[in-house]
Amino acid sequence: MKKILILFLSLSLFASCSDDDGTNTDDGSKIVGKWFLLDVRSSGQQNTLSECNQQSFIEFMADGSATSEFYEETDGNCELDDSDDGNWTYLGDSRYTFFIPNVGTQTGTVSFTSNSQFIFTTPSLPGVEVVFEK
Template identity: 40%
Template structure:
């Protein structure tokens, strides 16, 4: 379950596209910063609770990212951290998840949140919030 959640967190956090809102924001700038997991819909292996909502990913301008995954282990909330890279194409972001390889999907930005829908599972959505 932890590997699935780490993969989904990485997919969500490192994969994005944005709609054109005529403010000259390319979408790449929107993804920069630290985003926290807040919701998961039809996402097998991802349970949202007070521990997993501490999970976050930080996107850096140099196309690196750091993900911190939190999950319960023996009734303790524990974390693990991974370093990765990401890149943006015209409408998609691609990221490299340690152990799993590259992944893509779409992201819709809405205020301080973005919703990720992975290309490999279009019925799944995961929501992150910038704090």
């Protein structure tokens, strides 16, 4: 009887300690929201953008559409330089495709550093990290 009890406890321990509980919720929706351009780093060097540049944003909607605006300082005035309405796609494994103003449509990796910040990297811009913040 003692052996059966030990066997039962051992089996229940293995059943309760699973590495994958089947609740993977990574469907790409974490990116939904309005994200402002914070920084563009080249080869690890931080180049903090002006307050005007930091008004630039991409807004990702839950339906897969997106709106983006890029602001640039011209003659001392902060002006809208480029805007676009388009789509974004989650490809799985932290990979997305979306439009970045003044850069174009890019496919790359999104690394969330927190719920309010992510870093985007793409092979087409080697050594460049684009940082966005909510």
